Amino acid sequence: MSTAFSMAPLFRSSVGFDRFNDLFESALRNEPGSTYPPYNVEKHGDDEYRIVIAAAGFQEEDLELQVEKGVLTVSGGKRDAHEGVTYLHQGIAQRAFKLSFRLADHIEVKAADLRNGLLNIDLLRIVPEEAKAKRIPINGTQKPALQH
Template sequence: MRTTFDLSPLYRSTIGFDRLFDMLDQVSRVEPMTNWPPYNIEKTGEDEYRISMAVAGFTRDEIELVQQESTLTVTGQKRAEPEGVQVLHRGIATRAFKQSFSLADHVKVTGADLDNGLLTIALKREVPEELKPRRIEIATGSAAKALAQDNQPPQIGHGSQAKEAA
């Protein structure tokens, strides 16, 4: 039995979580066979990831990878059987598929490879320098006083004080 949840009260009481609630809403409507083809998601380094999909029977020309903003879509469409071929038993699935992956900010596809029926997609998070945290030094003691003195406006003297300063 499948239970559905009404998320509309959450939309009214939160700001900026639209995408999260859309994803939750989408998950509740998932068709039972959308987990095909089987896949693994692996973390291979600090900011590196890999998706491995079992796509036996598909060629490079029958698979399409598209990254649009924060969504990676993998689509597979088998071509028609050649004329004169009669399949007596079909154990390798040839049905079309479409699998979407939501990517975090700044995650980009860096490569894809199809080898022995396994599609491997390499991903990497590349955060721009201006968005990376930076350490700010805190001055202490005489360095702080020197910094404070450097930030003071120049003093303008009057009368004899100005002559002595010159």
């Protein structure tokens, strides 16, 4: 017996990825392709986030990042097998992958860095002035009521 549950309450106040709830729920459903390669989503401040993808064995030229219509897509091409090598045990995956992350409004990719087998993608929330909350002062003087 499986029960469906929403993780929305857990993410209401935590990240600027308002729609990342879908990502985590799909990962919980164990959809094909959602487990390779493993990754973390981290919050580093009010407006700073990082996606860390385990990309062991991949080089910069093997990876591609693209943002289109609010979706960040990270893909890695299949690496060529080394000629003349016989594997006694092959635990490092040699397959291509494609991960998609739906970004919340005003989230932009700031930088990407591949170091020590980890692909770090830094994200920044840049909210334009017109979209920020505005404080409305309440005047203490009584004004005449509006007439219809």
